Amino acid sequence: MTFQVTVTPSGRQFSCEADETVLSAALRAGVGLPYGCKNGACGSCKGKITAGTVVHGNHQQRALPETEEAQGMSLFCCAKPQSDLTIEAREIVASGDYPIKKMPTRIAKLEKLSDDVMLVKLQLPANERLQYRAGQYIEFLLRDGKRRSYSMANAPHLDEHITLHIRHMPGGVFTDQVFSTLKERDILRFEGPQGSFFLREDSDKPIVLLASGTGFAPIKALVEHLIHTQSTRPVSLYWGGRRPADLYMNDLCQEWAAQLSGFTYVPVVSNATPEDQWSGRTGFVHQAVMADFPDLSGHEVYACGAPIVVESAQRDFVAQCGLPADAFFADSFTSEADLAN
Known part of the structure; x- marks a missing residue:
C-alpha cells in the first residue's frame, strides 16, 4: 500500500510505501529531510507528525523518549506509515544534491x-x-x-x-x-x-564549531572549505577531549588560529592528569562555549561528536544562550554499541 506524505511548512509531498521508512521515501523523492545515522540512534531526523500514524522500528530511547513519541514526535529514519501523513520538519534546501x-x-x-x-x-x-x-x-x-x-x-x-x-x-x-x-x-x-551535516552558505552569521574526539573530522573538512571559499565569517573552534592526546591534530588547529583572520581555537580537556601538564581550558567543551558566548542569538553552531556532548550543547545553547533552534546543526557520532541496541 502507498501513502502520501506532506511536509510542512514547505508543502512538499512524496509517496511512501507501507514497508518503507519516511526518511527513505523522502530521500528517494529528492526531499531533503535532515538525517544522520539512519539507525534510530542519533535523533537528527526527529520531526513531528501532525496528522496520521506511524509505527517505529528499533531505536534508542534516548533519541525518542516515550514522552516525546506520545506528543507526536517521530524518528523518520525508522518510522513506517500506517496512513497518509502530514509531518513537520525542517527541510533542507540544498541545490545540486549529489548522487549517492x-x-x-x-x-x-x-x-x-x-x-x-x-x-x-x-x-x-x-x-x-x-x-x-x-x-x-x-x-x-x-x-x-x-x-x-x-x-x-x-x-x-x-x-x-x-x-x-x-x-x-x-x-x-x-x-x-x-x-x-x-x-x-x-x-x-x-x-x-x-548526511545533512554541512555548511549553510546562505548565511553570514558568525560560526561556532564544536567538536568532541573524532567529531573533529567533519569539522576539519568544514574549516578547509571555509578557507577554500575565502569566507569572511568569524569562526570559533572548540575541540574537547578527555586527555590532551585526544586532540590529535592540535598543532594544525594552532596553525589555523595563527594564520587565519577571524579564526579562534580553544582546546578543552576534561580529565587531564598531573603528568599531562595541561595549562589550558578544562571541563566540558560546550560549557567553555557558553562561558565565552553567553549570547548566541546571532550565531550558527555546528556540533559533532559524542551524543551526550551534542545533546547537552543543543539543550543548553538554546535554553540558556538564546541560540535559535534552527541555527544548531549537528552530527551525533553513534557507536557500534548504539547501533546494536
Whole structure:
C-alpha cells in the first residue's frame, strides 16, 4: 500500500510505501529531510507528525523518549506509515544534491594519529570522483551486511584521497580490523555521500564549531572549505577531549588560529592528569562555549561528536544562550554499541 506524505511548512509531498521508512521515501523523492545515522540512534531526523500514524522500528530511547513519541514526535529514519501523513520538519534546501553511489576503494595509507585514532586514506578507482559537501560521511559495506559510518575529514576540493579519522573501539566489528588486520592496498566498498551535516552558505552569521574526539573530522573538512571559499565569517573552534592526546591534530588547529583572520581555537580537556601538564581550558567543551558566548542569538553552531556532548550543547545553547533552534546543526557520532541496541 502507498501513502502520501506532506511536509510542512514547505508543502512538499512524496509517496511512501507501507514497508518503507519516511526518511527513505523522502530521500528517494529528492526531499531533503535532515538525517544522520539512519539507525534510530542519533535523533537528527526527529520531526513531528501532525496528522496520521506511524509505527517505529528499533531505536534508542534516548533519541525518542516515550514522552516525546506520545506528543507526536517521530524518528523518520525508522518510522513506517500506517496512513497518509502530514509531518513537520525542517527541510533542507540544498541545490545540486549529489548522487549517492556504491563504490570500491583501495586503502592508500594507514597512519596512527594517536594511540586509538587511525588516519585512513582511501583511493578511488581511476577516473572516479565522489562529489560531496564538507561535513558529510560515507558508509562502509561490510561482508556480513553491516554498515559502519565515518565522516570525511577533508574538504571536497582536496580530493586526491578521501581521509577518515577512525577511533578504535575494542571489540568493534570494523575498528578491530582497522587496528589489526587491515593493510594498505586492501579493497573495501562504501556508499556515499550521506548526511545533512554541512555548511549553510546562505548565511553570514558568525560560526561556532564544536567538536568532541573524532567529531573533529567533519569539522576539519568544514574549516578547509571555509578557507577554500575565502569566507569572511568569524569562526570559533572548540575541540574537547578527555586527555590532551585526544586532540590529535592540535598543532594544525594552532596553525589555523595563527594564520587565519577571524579564526579562534580553544582546546578543552576534561580529565587531564598531573603528568599531562595541561595549562589550558578544562571541563566540558560546550560549557567553555557558553562561558565565552553567553549570547548566541546571532550565531550558527555546528556540533559533532559524542551524543551526550551534542545533546547537552543543543539543550543548553538554546535554553540558556538564546541560540535559535534552527541555527544548531549537528552530527551525533553513534557507536557500534548504539547501533546494536
